[in-house]
Amino acid sequence: MIKITLDDVREMDRVDPLANCAKAFSLPDGVVYLDGNSLGAMPVAVPRRVEGLLRKEWRQSLVRGWTDHSWIDLPVRVGKRIAGLIGANEDEVVVSDSTSVNLHKLLVAALKLREGRSVVVSNQENFPTDLYIVQGLAWLLDDSISLRLVPTADIESAINEEVAVVMLTQVDYRTGAMLDIEALTDLAHQRGALVIWDLSHSAGAIDIDLGRADVDFAVGCGYKYLNGGPGAPAFLFVAKRHQDQAQSSLWGWFGHASPFEFDTGYQPSDGLARMQCGTPPILSLVALDTALDAFMGTEMKAIRAKSVALTDLFVELVDQSCQGFDLDLASPRQSVSRGSQVSLRHDEGYPIVQALIARGVIGDFRAPDILRFGFAPLYLRYENVWTAVETLREVMITRAWDSPEFRRRGVVT
Numbered sequence: 001m002i003k004i005t006l007d008d009v010r011e012m013d014r015v016d017p018l019a020n021c022a023k024a025f026s027l028p029d030g031v032v033y034l035d036g037n038s039l040g041a042m043p044v045a046v047p048r049r050v051e052g053l054l055r056k057e058w059r060q061s062l063v064r065g066w067t068d069h070s071w072i073d074l075p076v077r078v079g080k081r082i083a084g085l086i087g088a089n090e091d092e093v094v095v096s097d098s099t100s101v102n103l104h105k106l107l108v109a110a111l112k113l114r115e116g117r118s119v120v121v122s123n124q125e126n127f128p129t130d131l132y133i134v135q136g137l138a139w140l141l142d143d144s145i146s147l148r149l150v151p152t153a154d155i156e157s158a159i160n161e162e163v164a165v166v167m168l169t170q171v172d173y174r175t176g177a178m179l180d181i182e183a184l185t186d187l188a189h190q191r192g193a194l195v196i197w198d199l200s201h202s203a204g205a206i207d208i209d210l211g212r213a214d215v216d217f218a219v220g221c222g223y224k225y226l227n228g229g230p231g232a233p234a235f236l237f238v239a240k241r242h243q244d245q246a247q248s249s250l251w252g253w254f255g256h257a258s259p260f261e262f263d264t265g266y267q268p269s270d271g272l273a274r275m276q277c278g279t280p281p282i283l284s285l286v287a288l289d290t291a292l293d294a295f296m297g298t299e300m301k302a303i304r305a306k307s308v309a310l311t312d313l314f315v316e317l318v319d320q321s322c323q324g325f326d327l328d329l330a331s332p333r334q335s336v337s338r339g340s341q342v343s344l345r346h347d348e349g350y351p352i353v354q355a356l357i358a359r360g361v362i363g364d365f366r367a368p369d370i371l372r373f374g375f376a377p378l379y380l381r382y383e384n385v386w387t388a389v390e391t392l393r394e395v396m397i398t399r400a401w402d403s404p405e406f407r408r409r410g411v412v413t
């Protein structure tokens with residue numbers, strides 16, 4: 001194998017067509033941020049925009065802001081912008097609630113469209129909240145529906161004529177393994193089931209084409225690769241063909257055909273707007289809207305190409321510099337089956353990650369033994385990858401991780 005040098009890596013930065021995008025973000029000095037898959041970095045434009053919203057719009061306009069500043073349209077307007085990043089039509093995405101809540105709304109919508117079938121298929125590797133939402137729904141419905149939980153390898157054989165919904169996450173939050181949206185959607189449809197895709201770990205980093213894959217429903221996070229800030233609202237997608245029949249599990253006034261008539265009876269609005277429930281969080285929506293400016297002038301294909309190059313480089317550099325430390329690759333080696341993260345396994349994963357964080361290389365740990373590194377293509381440089389692997393090598397050689405301060409566990413890991 002030809003050795004990769006620091007000069008090679010700097011050359012990759014020099015010719016990177018997305019190199020300028022990093023200017024739109026503000027990171028603390030000395031930090032290599034490899035956790036944008038958990039909480040995206042702060043775009044520089046957000047503080048000023050949010051401050052303007054507070055001082056000019058809220059303070060001055062007060063309740064008139066809903067119309068004067070079109071706050072009321074923000075869920076749909078921001079939805080349109082996200083649609084462009086995931087291969088959806090503009091009228092198929094709305095921003096609302098959290099990913100967990102949106103899953104509840106869409107699961108019920110999908111189950112109602114498949115009455116007579118009662119099984120939801122998902123994989124054991126799925127993110128726990130997604131599974132809890134199905135379990136809670138089964139409890140609410142006195143077990144008239146059930147969750148069929150199988151290993152990823154058995155998804156295909158689990159989809160039979162009892163299955164109403166196949167609910168999967170495109171990129172595995174632990175290993176970064178990526179499922180084939182098109183193939184699995186096609187399979188579910190052939191067997192008469194609908195699909196709900198969770199794009200939390202892929203929207204903003206992977207080139208997704210929901211239209212081409214003929215996806216029925218999807219949800220995703222606003223605060224990961226979309227950089228909307230802590231607790232940013234999530235998005236949901238309903239294919240046009242389902243919008244007149246699909247109904248949310250949560251009937252709130254923002255989903256009503258005419259909320260300001262204050263009718264005592266619920267009447268769903270036309271189209272996607274019915275998937276909203278209550279008053280949208282305008283501060284957070286404005287932050288998310290502003291954060292999405294960082295994607296302007298880019299193509300998801302170019303972002304994905306850089307995501308592949310960053311993760312490939314990390315894998316190659318770990319191979320080159322971190323042999324003999326019992327670090328195993330937990331992610332697929334082939335980039336076609338990998339999202340925008342690389343995970344390593346080590347029995348001492350937790351203190352190793354803490355020692356890296358103490359040196360400014362911020363990744364995270366996922367139980368039981370996963371060291372997780374996310375690569376956000378908009379603001380990472382190839383040289384950051386070099387620095388991260390050099391720091392990992394130093395931590396392993398010196399056993400700097402082997403210290404009580406790095407073994408103490410926080411509430412959030």
Ligand SMILES: *Cc1c(COP(=O)(O)O)cnc(C)c1O
Pocket residue numbers: 098099100101127129130169173198200201221234
């Ligand atoms: C991050 C993530 C969530 C988070 O859901 P919240 O409701 O925002 O807490 C859900 N599902 C997946 C797959 C995720 O990666």
